[in-house]
Amino acid sequence: MTDLTSLTIAAARDKLKAREISAVELTESYLKAIDVANGALNAYVAVTPDKAIAMAKASDARLAEGKGGALEGIPLGVKDLFATEGVHTQACSHILDGFKPNYESTVTGKLWGEGAVMLGKLNMDEFAMGSSNESSYYGPVVNPWKAEGSDEKLVPGGSSGGSAAAVAAHLCAGATATDTGGSIRQPAAFTGTVGIKPTYGRCSRFGIVAYASSLDQAGPIARDVRDAAILLKAMAGVDKRDTTSVDLPVPDYEAALGQSLKGMKIGIPKEYRLEGMPEEIEKLWAQGVEWLKDAGAEVVEISLPHTKYALPAYYIVAPAEASSNLARYDGVRYGLRADGRDIADMYEKTRAAGFGKEVQRRIMIGTYVLSAGYYDAYYLKAQKVRTLIKRDFEDAFHAGVDAILAPITPSSAFAIGDKELAADPVKMYLQDVFTITVNMAGLPGLSVPAGLDHKGLPLGLQLIGKPFEEETLFKTAHVIEQAAGTFSPAKWW
Amino acid sequence: MSVDLATVKRVARLSRIAVTDEEAERMMGELNGILGFVEQLSEVDVSGVEPMTSVTPITMRQREDAVTDGDKAADVVANAPATDQNFFLVPKVVE
Numbered sequence: 001m002t003d004l005t006s007l008t009i010a011a012a013r014d015k016l017k018a019r020e021i022s023a024v025e026l027t028e029s030y031l032k033a034i035d036v037a038n039g040a041l042n043a044y045v046a047v048t049p050d051k052a053i054a055m056a057k058a059s060d061a062r063l064a065e066g067k068g069g070a071l072e073g074i075p076l077g078v079k080d081l082f083a084t085e086g087v088h089t090q091a092c093s094h095i096l097d098g099f100k101p102n103y104e105s106t107v108t109g110k111l112w113g114e115g116a117v118m119l120g121k122l123n124m125d126e127f128a129m130g131s132s133n134e135s136s137y138y139g140p141v142v143n144p145w146k147a148e149g150s151d152e153k154l155v156p157g158g159s160s161g162g163s164a165a166a167v168a169a170h171l172c173a174g175a176t177a178t179d180t181g182g183s184i185r186q187p188a189a190f191t192g193t194v195g196i197k198p199t200y201g202r203c204s205r206f207g208i209v210a211y212a213s214s215l216d217q218a219g220p221i222a223r224d225v226r227d228a229a230i231l232l233k234a235m236a237g238v239d240k241r242d243t244t245s246v247d248l249p250v251p252d253y254e255a256a257l258g259q260s261l262k263g264m265k266i267g268i269p270k271e272y273r274l275e276g277m278p279e280e281i282e283k284l285w286a287q288g289v290e291w292l293k294d295a296g297a298e299v300v301e302i303s304l305p306h307t308k309y310a311l312p313a314y315y316i317v318a319p320a321e322a323s324s325n326l327a328r329y330d331g332v333r334y335g336l337r338a339d340g341r342d343i344a345d346m347y348e349k350t351r352a353a354g355f356g357k358e359v360q361r362r363i364m365i366g367t368y369v370l371s372a373g374y375y376d377a378y379y380l381k382a383q384k385v386r387t388l389i390k391r392d393f394e395d396a397f398h399a400g401v402d403a404i405l406a407p408i409t410p411s412s413a414f415a416i417g418d419k420e421l422a423a424d425p426v427k428m429y430l431q432d433v434f435t436i437t438v439n440m441a442g443l444p445g446l447s448v449p450a451g452l453d454h455k456g457l458p459l460g461l462q463l464i465g466k467p468f469e470e471e472t473l474f475k476t477a478h479v480i481e482q483a484a485g486t487f488s489p490a491k492w493w
Numbered sequence: 494m495s496v497d498l499a500t501v502k503r504v505a506r507l508s509r510i511a512v513t514d515e516e517a518e519r520m521m522g523e524l525n526g527i528l529g530f531v532e533q534l535s536e537v538d539v540s541g542v543e544p545m546t547s548v549t550p551i552t553m554r555q556r557e558d559a560v561t562d563g564d565k566a567a568d569v570v571a572n573a574p575a576t577d578q579n580f581f582l583v584p585k586v587v588e
Contacts, residue, residue, distance in 0.1 A: 102568045200548045243553050312531040332581050334572035343584045348511035367508045383544035385537055426530045442548025
């Protein structure tokens with residue numbers, strides 16, 4: 001019998017419906033795979049086997065009656081940022097030690113409502129702050145990919161590193177993730193998986209631990225474009241409990257796959273051609289252009305003049321929002337408490353012990369830029385620059401561009417413990433140079449694998465779309481996937 | 494703009510994060526690195542530009558002014574490190 005974990009969501013869905021396999025069998029295969037691999041990859045921070053089997057049994061009962069939702073019996077992993085009732089939810093931070101919410105996030109609730117099975121919680125950068133998954137309290141995730149002829153351990157990217165690694169290593173059929181500055185798309189690119197950050201407001205943020213509320217958005221990481229489309233349809237939709245969620249119908253994204261690109265106009269932003277960009281990235285981008293032209297799309301050069309200011313503006317806006325959001329971790333209401341001589345001392349010691357270095361850094365920056373006398377110079381200025389960044393995109397779309405093709409990362413996956421990156425926080429921030437503009441403008445962005453570099457490591461391409469036109473991204477990504485193929489790591493774990 | 498050691502300590506206090514002198518020294522370097530990086534925004538002319546308040550042009554929905562929740566005191570304190578009869582316990586604040 002073939003290994004059931006090799007099935008995509010679409011393939012497993014069909015076999016489950018036809019009763020060729022059972023949800024319990026499928027779930028057990030994944031639990032076994034996690035058992036074998038997790039010691040080496042550290043993708044899961046909590047596995048929930050009893051819950052998984054119980055959910056799978058319920059799915060089998062529904063399937064036996066000819067019933068069942070869109071994801072009936074499909075085993076998924078959940079980023080540790082999503083509140084899951086009665087289950088480990090700690091944003092991979094020490095300060096949330098022992099936190100088990102008594103409510104469910106809207107997005108995960110919708111997935112379970114469609115019959116999906118929860119395998120456990122996935123590793124991530126602490127509070128989603130990072131681009132390498134090295135800031136997790138639970139230690140780094142190891143990328144299932146290794147460079148050819150090398151045994152060096154590589155990062156899976158971040159902050160959704162556990163989600164991306166688990167999907168690439170077949171430790172779940174698909175995973176939830178979140179993206180504030182690139183945290184879905186960069187790890188997807190580093191692991192040869194597909195990730196989409198939908199338009200801001202497409203998915204509810206209720207029950208997702210907040211980092212930077214005006215930028216945070218949930219989305220899926222999956223093995224291929226079809227699976228990502230299936231997952232997003234189940235995750236998206238308006239929610240009374242998140243007033244920023246948007247009341248628009250959720251289309252059948254899967255139906256967009258296979259549609260023609262004829263008559264479409266694809267923009268190539270010249271500002272994304274960075275000095276010192278590796279030739280391989282440039283070549284891959286040019287290859288992407290050729291694929292889309294072959295499929296009938298027209299390709300035009302466009303200008304997004306404020307691109308270079310997105311990253312510095314982000315490192316004002318995101319820390320400012322984080323410093324406010326993370327004020328709630330005070331040692332009183334949940335998680336860790338360190339003793340102090342009075343209440344202020346208790347707060348300070350709790351937060352010093354509970355937050356990691358990167359989180360402390362961002363809270364400090366955020367507090368500084370919001371403090372009296374600096375607000376106008378930093379925060380207000382950054383919000384104005386943000387308006388200009390969004391205007392750049394609007395101008396391109398008004399000029400007739402339907403979607404934008406760009407690189408996703410400046411390189412393939414780097415080594416865990418990279419000294420240069422560890423020594424200089426700003427260098428690590430540059431990982432997100434191609435992804436962050438999309439969050440600043442609230443647009444949808446998709447990362448699709450497009451090839452391997454000279455080391456045999458996956459590289460991705462990014463598609464950026466108009467607000468709420470995720471369908472355009474799925475049909476365009478599908479064309480790239482058809483041309484490039486899909487990529488899987490050789491199993492070493 | 495750059496920050497000195499006294500400012501780092503003041504910001505740490507505002508952030509309610511205890512720092513040792515050594516940590517404050519390290520943070521000063523890191524924060525100045527980041528502040529130096531964001532300094533490039535000063536090149537951008539933003540005169541007449543409105544600051545962004547929302548990426549989506551949609552107006553905030555209002556819900557009916559009605560009680561939709563409540564009677565969950567035990568749930569609210571369930572994850573707290575120290576409680577007594579559904580109250581949070583903290584170090585003494587009033588002498």
